[in-house]
């Protein structure tokens with residue numbers, strides 16, 4: 309059954325469809341592929357993620373390591389590779405860095421959106437971008453040569469004397485030979501590196517609070533601080549959570565700068581000032597060593613897969629949470 | 642002869658002038674607001690109505706670049722005096738905005754907001770919230786959903802919640818800047834009923850571009866044009882026998 313071209317649509321005659329009895333036409337298949345072309349770019353990011361995951365999986369020879377892979381025993385000379393050490397190291401650096409950069413980011417964002425005179429804010433706000441533009445390796449070398457010695461001489465002993473009651477923080481655990489390299493300086497560097505993203509996102513969240521809403525709070529006799537705390541941060545809480553999840557991604561994935569100050573030893577830290585290693589830094593620093601051994605290379609690939617999975621999972625959880633908050637606000641669940 | 646029994650107006654505006662960098666937004670306004678009255682401030686768009694009510698609780702200070710001179714006395718005390726805290730001024734002189742501005746929290750917490758920031762005791766908060774919701778004419782509609790997010794309410798309910806929120810801190814003056822302009826006719830009617838009840842207990846100052854609304858709810862009308870107070874007086878007189886040709890034109894144009 310062929311229909312006459314519809315004059316109302318003005319699109320001209322459609323190609324005549326093949327008779328129902330005919331086998332599925334190849335041209336029809338091609339045509340639907342052709343129609344899909346404009347959608348393809350949108351699928352590219354997903355395709356890239358899948359491709360990375362699959363090829364990494366193939367390169368990893370995952371069957372070789374089994375569950376010991378996630379263990380905490382690590383000795384490359386004996387061929388015992390439990391990357392649990394590295395996973396712990398990554399979290400031990402990324403989580404505190406995230407907490408610190410969120411606190412700092414909140415402070416900076418609140419100051420600039422709420423208290424700073426507009427003219428001054430306009431000058432100071434773009435400086436966060438400058439911070440984001442510094443290459444990691446510059447952070448790394450700066451931290452190593454200029455900051456780590458001070459950590460070793462001043463900050464770590466200070467922490468030890470003030471936080472002695474916290475397990476792992478007592479003074480006797482500071483190794484005099486560490487030169488300040490270890491967890492605290494790695495956390496410090498990561499805090500700085502996550503700071504631009506947390507600050508920017510929190511600032512945008514606060515900026516998106518309608519003026520009327522601000523003024524309504526003030527008109528009820530609230531101080532600016534109370535309006536920020538009770539209204540603006542609530543209104544912008546999706547942005548604040550996004551900041552946390554993206555900041556975490558930044559912190560756990562950072563490589564070079566951490567590699568330069570973490571101490572790079574394949575063991576769990578025995579105290580808060582100790583050296584350890586992270587997944588990202590390990591992959592980077594052990595690449596040379598892996599060239600002689602395909603098994604070692606497989607280990608690095610599998611480690612890459614683990615880091616991918618962790619960032620992916622964090623991202624997913626973040627999205628679900630943010631979507632949930634949105635639904636809660638709108639539908640009133 | 643309409644002066645308040647307790648002697649003098651609640652709010653007394655004298656020589657109020659507001660300047661921006663290059664222009665004068667309000668020019669030497671003199672106006673009194675007696676107790677238990679509703680004054681409608683009318684005038685064409687851009688004549689300075691919003692600027693005027695924002696001077697009455699010092700909200701105008703949040704806009705950089707404006708300078709205020711003249712005096713605004715609240716029970717005889719100039720609210721712009723150096724020792725006066727704007728936060729306290731705003732607890733006495735509340736404000737409702739053009740669009741409903743409910744906070745992203747529950748109906749109850751919205752109504753309780755001003756009491757919480759004033760650190761009122763919990764029992765007092767419960768009592769004041771219930772009372773304020775009732776006075777805003779919203780209690781019957783929301784009494785079973787006090788814990789629901791306020792954003793789930795209809796626009797008209799949200800606006801009455803904003804009124805309730807302002808009432809909860811027991812202000813003696815309430816500024817309403819075109820509170821019904823974002824609402825449909827039925828929601829508008831409800832808000833107008835609320836306003837008629839409220840003027841029995843406090844001073845209401847209503848900005849409206851709608852002369853019909855002024856006729857329905859107000860006792861007094863003040864007509865502004867290009868930043869000047871052209872004429873003011875009892876509503877019937879102002880709307881039926883305005884003396885100034887500008888007022889005549891505005892009032893008849895809006896009625897037609």
Ligand SMILES: Nc1ncnc2c1ncn2[C@@H]1O[C@H](COP(=O)(O)OP(=O)(O)OP(=O)(O)O)[C@@H](O)[C@H]1O
Nearest residue numbers: 661666685686687688689690691692693704707850
């Ligand atoms: N910060 C400012 N700087 C300069 N001019 C301003 C500023 N704020 C407002 N104006 C001007 O002052 C005039 C009065 O503004 P206002 O908002 O008070 O008018 P309005 O009577 O409330 O108008 P509408 O009925 O449209 O709400 C307008 O012409 C406006 O452009």
Ligand SMILES: [Mg+2]
Nearest residue numbers: 690691692818
């Ligand atoms: Mg206005």
